[in-house]
Amino acid sequence: MNSVPSPSSAVPARSSYDVVIVGAGHNGLVAAAYLARAGRSVLVLERQDHAGGAAVSAQAFRGVDARLSRYSYLVSLLPQKIVDDLGLRFRTRRRRISSYTPTVANGRPTGLLVEEDTARTRESFRRLTGSDRDFESWQEFYGMTQRVARKVFPTLTGPLPARAELERIVDDKEAWEALFERPLGETIEARFADDLVRGVVLTDALIGTFTHAHDPSLRQNRCFLYHVIGNGTGDWNVPVGGMGALTGALADAARAAGAEILLERDVVGIDTDDSRAEVRFRPSPAAPEQRVGAGTVLANVAPVTLDRLLGDAPDPAQPAPEGAQLKVNMLLRRLPRLRDRNVDPRDAFAGTFHIAESYSQLETAYREAAAGRIPSTPPSEIYCHSLTDPSILGPEPAASGHHTLTLFGLHMPARLFADKAGDAGKAGHAGGSDAVRAEALRATVAALDDCLAEPIADCLAVDADGRPCIEAKTPQDLEAALGLPSGHIFHRDLAFPYGDEDTGRWGVETGRRNVLLCGAGATRGGGVSGIPGHNAAMALLER
Secondary structure (H helix, E strand, C coil): CCCCCCCCCCCCCCCEEEEEEECCEHHHHHHHHHHHHCCCCEEEECCCCCCECCCCEECCCCCCCECEECCCCCECCCCHHHHHHCCCCCCEECCCEEEEEEEEECCEEEEEEEECCHHHHHHHHHHHHCCCHHHHHHHHHHHHHHHHHHHHHHHHHCCCCEHHHHHHHHCCHHHHHHHHHCCHHHHHHHHCCCHHHHHHHHHCCCCCCCCCCCCCCCHHHHHHHHHHCHHHCCCCEEECCCHHHHHHHHHHHHHHCCCEEECCCEEEEEEECCCCEEEEEECCCCCCCEEEEEEEEEECCCHHHHHHHHCCCCCCCCCCCCCCCEEEEEEECCCCCECCCCCCHHHHCCCEEEECCCHHHHHHHHHHHHCCCCCCCCCEEEECHHHHCHHHECHHHHHCCCEEEEEEECCCCHHHHCCCHHHCCCCCCCCCHHHHHHHHHHHHHHHHHCCECCCHHHHECECCCCCECEEEECHHHHHHHHCCHHHCCCCCCCCCCCECCCCCCCCCECCCCCEEECCCCCCCCCCCCCHHHHHHHHHHHHC
């Protein structure tokens, strides 16, 4: 897990700290490093036996030397500024292939390959659509998003701009209306003709967000925006050494600056009078409560979790968080052969491999899930970390041609996996979350197999017990392992990166003066970015 555990018998070195941070996920570690470097006394309390939260590397399959990024898996939003400020020994690698999307046209397997080589990408569009129209629209559309990215991304680590201020910064009426004002589906349908091309564009609006192209709340627009503005380019890069390399470097930086990190410390309550605070925690469920004082508490937890810790009722104006994904990790003996013989599997899987993600397929899957059913053809996307960064494989798997596959399934809301034991035997009910997980995995694998010339099961490696190296994580699994409410990977619905009188100067403020959010639920949170941790530290240091 890239972290050195602290013994459960250890106690805080002090009775009170300038700052106590709840949660040692990557954002909490960023805040700890900044604040300790600024001379504050800092204590980080973490429920798990390792730091890193969702950004960890793990040996997921017994006896197999491969460190998978078990939960979060790619990096786009982490500013280079944070890496440089904290002196992190952490690198990413750019993927030469952006995406491959298999399909069948005129009865023959084919696909859309998007890569650095513009000529090859144009030809792939032409083979699929029969003209250059959608390719030229693609170039124009993503040229627009890159211009917006270059202007918006630098604002994410400064005080939160007002809506009108950000609109002036964007300085492009057409782009502002397309991304911030109108449902994204309107823009996609006006710009692109091909159903598959439309779907590839829409997928970035649906990662971890249960919504559709024409949602009037613009949840899809907010999700899409964060997926295309990272570091001013929108590139999604591979973390060298896996996600644990990042959080390991952050934990090292925080400790080197003087922050104290205690693991296996479950925070059960926060008491504050807006001037001083006490944080209550337990080393184990049966252990008596312990307390530590704090001038300020930084909460690297979801807002609904913070409400519970403070003893507050949840905000009725905020929808209850709900995760909407199935995460599947696999280790292969070899890459599978594809039905489309015109693309090398090493190219197809090096970028994002889209499965059942045409525009119409995404809409059908959304409607099925909204009706309470596992989608008949679940949309998902895959990438192979080890093609870009083989360092995550041990010597034997690497020499044997093994590869990792990470699958992220869309339109799998937590409600589908709720315990339905009381409904066993009724149509559409599998009788419990374990059974529904198995049903969802079967359907997802079947959709993948439709793209392959051989079943993925034939390519799976086996662990030390002879079991296939495949695991599936539902939203409920993420809640149990990581404390994400209903498995929501962004802690709550994403917000546009601007504020109003209620959001505060940095977008991390809460109703308590000395309690700040430093996790993904802050305004400008979500993804592996470190931005909420940075902004909470800056808000505190500015006082």
